[in-house]
Amino acid sequence: MAKRPLPSARPLDSFDREILRIVQQDNKTPQRMIAEAVHLSAAAVQRRIAAMEQAGVIRRNVALVDPDALAVSVTAIVEVFLRDERTASIDRAKALFRATPEVQQCYYTTGGTSFVLVILTQDMRSYEALTRSLFSDHEWVASFRTLVALDRVKADTSIVIP
Template sequence: MPRKSAPIDDFDRAILRILQRDARTPQRTIGEAVNLSAAAVQRRIAAMEQAGVIAGNVALVDPAALGLTVTAVVEVFLRDERTASIDRAKALFRETAEVQQCYYTTGGTSFVLVIVTGDMRSYEELTRRLFSDHEWVASFRTLVALDRVKSGMEVVVR
């Protein structure tokens, strides 16, 4: 369920820009950068977490460092757009670790996935499990990434 937009001001926006670059930045350092006390920064961060503006803090991992050398962007086309089919697909994609990102989309493509695997054989096995073994999947199209030019989930804060 979509949340209402939380009211944020210029201080909050400045704090968010810093946190998105490095969530471990000390509050004292953030305060110096935005002209607030560390205590004020802490209160604002807590308020944004409570409001859902800050959804969590994560460690960004380089897939190649873990031997995950194949990144694929996959368009998935369902046979129909009935609620049951969509819900089955969402559940399957959500529970599959190799699916790094999943978007339910419009415009003819049902889902767009970002998948990482160790090699093409692993990718082929995964496509059988995710797509070929399910009658509700009509087809899929794979785009294999040659290079990761930009990744991450930084949101433009204006």
């Protein structure tokens, strides 16, 4: 998903930043409660949230689901090494990883590793099948290395807002 720049006419101010801190913790917080916390009217909070959604600051409103509740027991951090760093190879990999629901996060990286993925699957058998379709079936993938998480110590989506 491409990042959209903020409109230059309205950069984020301290009210916007405080609103973001609140909605990052719980986006179902009633706007009247946000308004009380940031000392604005509920209508002003509503307008600011709408403006931040329009500008792409707030990209989506989602529910964070506990993987254990759905018996999704394998979290794998995977380093992917491409055969080459040509644009076509990178673009193919990005498209494939974006289109794969089990790939929760994908980072195009420097330092020898082409991509780092966070993958969630139900079990190791599912993970093995996924690795075949993601890596073994594509000639542009040189190799991959898997780190299996033993425990999900912290999995958060909040961004520290300066």
